[in-house]
Amino acid sequence: MTARIALIGYGAIARELVEHLAPEREAGVVELAGAVVRHPERHPSPPGGFVPIGEAAARDLVVECAGVAAARQHGPALVAAGTALLVTSVGALADAEVARALLGGPGELVLTSGAIGGLDLIRAAAQAGGLDRATITTTKTASSLVQPWMGAAEAARIRGLAEPELLFDGTPAEAIERFPGNVNVAVALGIAARGLGDIADGLARVRVRIVADPRTDTSTHVIGAEGSSGAYRFEIGNRPSRANPRTSALTAQAVAADVRAWLARRGHGAAGP
Numbered sequence: 001m002t003a004r005i006a007l008i009g010y011g012a013i014a015r016e017l018v019e020h021l022a023p024e025r026e027a028g029v030v031e032l033a034g035a036v037v038r039h040p041e042r043h044p045s046p047p048g049g050f051v052p053i054g055e056a057a058a059r060d061l062v063v064e065c066a067g068v069a070a071a072r073q074h075g076p077a078l079v080a081a082g083t084a085l086l087v088t089s090v091g092a093l094a095d096a097e098v099a100r101a102l103l104g105g106p107g108e109l110v111l112t113s114g115a116i117g118g119l120d121l122i123r124a125a126a127q128a129g130g131l132d133r134a135t136i137t138t139t140k141t142a143s144s145l146v147q148p149w150m151g152a153a154e155a156a157r158i159r160g161l162a163e164p165e166l167l168f169d170g171t172p173a174e175a176i177e178r179f180p181g182n183v184n185v186a187v188a189l190g191i192a193a194r195g196l197g198d199i200a201d202g203l204a205r206v207r208v209r210i211v212a213d214p215r216t217d218t219s220t221h222v223i224g225a226e227g228s229s230g231a232y233r234f235e236i237g238n239r240p241s242r243a244n245p246r247t248s249a250l251t252a253q254a255v256a257a258d259v260r261a262w263l264a265r266r267g268h269g270a271a272g273p
């Protein structure tokens with residue numbers, strides 16, 4: 001049976017995902033059946049063409065890879081309509097109302113681990129009450145951290161940095177509002193750290209630091225966590241996507257693995273996790 005999959009977004013992650021899913025498409029396990037974007041004229045044509053969100057909702061699975069605002073705009077209605085939704089912009093769940101809607105079904109929600117790893121350990125320790133706090137320090141090229149809300153002088157200063165600089169130190173909820181295309185991983189860490197509590201409890205255990213490094217060509221996430229379960233440290237050094245230096249290439253690879261796991265769960269005959 002062929003699973004029909006629609007995309008929200010047709011940027012770096014979506015296009016790389018299309019390439020990663022070539023074996024499943026060739027085997028007839030997956031049909032990529034359209035993409036939703038705001039400005040189709042700015043994109044190459046996706047498999048299945050551009051479709052309105054109402055048409056995407058009729059697919060077996062919708063994969064969001066468009067941004068936190070897009071996930072908040074479209075996600076709740078898709079899940080309410082019973083559509084299975086794989087979310088890349090996990091930062092959307094830092095908003096409690098959006099999180100309730102996305103987790104409330106009846107559509108299945110899948111959250112990717114995206115550009116990081118180790119969330120299985122964090123989840124297990126937190127569920128056992130063994131995790132008190134976690135930190136994530138994200139370091140990226142200076143220019144990839146420039147945001148539209150920064151004034152022109154501040155943007156130019158960051159682009160011209162000669163030394164690494166700490167741009168942000170605070171909570172995941174604040175971090176994702178200020179750097180929505182850079183720190184979805186911090187909210188993913190907070191969700192894993194929730195244990196058996198609310199997402200807000202998990203987010204409250206996480207401290208986020210964002211560093212602009214003019215000398216790096218790698219996107220690095222250093223995760224630390226501790227509690228009665230133990231003390232942990234993961235260092236992830238990702239190659240940035242060629243199409244979007246804000247995004248790690250691992251993200252589309254993780255989403256492809258999530259799609260394969262979803263196909264296996266739904267009996268579509270792909271390899272399991």
Ligand SMILES: NC(=O)C1=CN([C@@H]2O[C@H](COP(=O)(O)OP(=O)(O)OC[C@H]3O[C@@H](n4cnc5c(N)ncnc54)[C@H](OP(=O)(O)O)[C@@H]3O)[C@@H](O)[C@H]2O)C=CC1
Nearest residue numbers: 009010011012013037038039066067070089114115184247
């Ligand atoms: N969980 C993780 O580890 C990671 C998550 N991400 C998330 O993935 C998102 C996408 O990343 P990436 O592919 O690199 O970004 P790109 O900027 O390359 O692509 C974004 C795409 O989304 C479309 N888009 C934006 N807003 C909307 C909307 N409201 N409705 C429909 N389409 C929309 C854009 O087209 P148009 O402008 O025409 O609408 C474009 O095609 C990031 O913004 C981030 O939120 C990224 C990296 C890691």
Ligand SMILES: O=C([O-])CC(=O)C(=O)O
Nearest residue numbers: 115182183184185247248
């Ligand atoms: O791709 C990355 O390294 C992380 C990222 O942008 C995000 O979490 O939004």
